[in-house]
Amino acid sequence: KSTKAVFIGEEAGGTFEGPTGGISMVVQLPHSEIMVRISPNTHLSYQYQQHPIGSGVLPDYEILYTAEDWVEGKDLEIEKALELIQQGK
Numbered sequence: 001k002s003t004k005a006v007f008i009g010e011e012a013g014g015t016f017e018g019p020t021g022g023i024s025m026v027v028q029l030p031h032s033e034i035m036v037r038i039s040p041n042t043h044l045s046y047q048y049q050q051h052p053i054g055s056g057v058l059p060d061y062e063i064l065y066t067a068e069d070w071v072e073g074k075d076l077e078i079e080k081a082l083e084l085i086q087q088g089k
Contacts, residue, residue: 008077009063012056
């Protein structure tokens with residue numbers, strides 16, 4: 001949880017444990033001939049707080065759209081941000 005920012009929206013992609021995208025190599029295992037994808041990247045981080053394993057950044061204010069919201073072209077994240085600003089948060 002950040003003390004300098006407020007996150008509004010939905011859970012971000014990726015995980016606290018490391019990136020989920022980027023360069024990867026496809027390797028064929030010699031005996032089984034199974035093809036596997038391996039990331040050559042190493043990700044190290046300092047875990048300064050408890051965080052659910054396998055989760056991305058969790059929002060402070062989760063926003064869930066309905067089909068009607070999409071059709072009406074609403075921007076619920078901006079609406080929430082303006083609401084928080086008006087509340088002095």
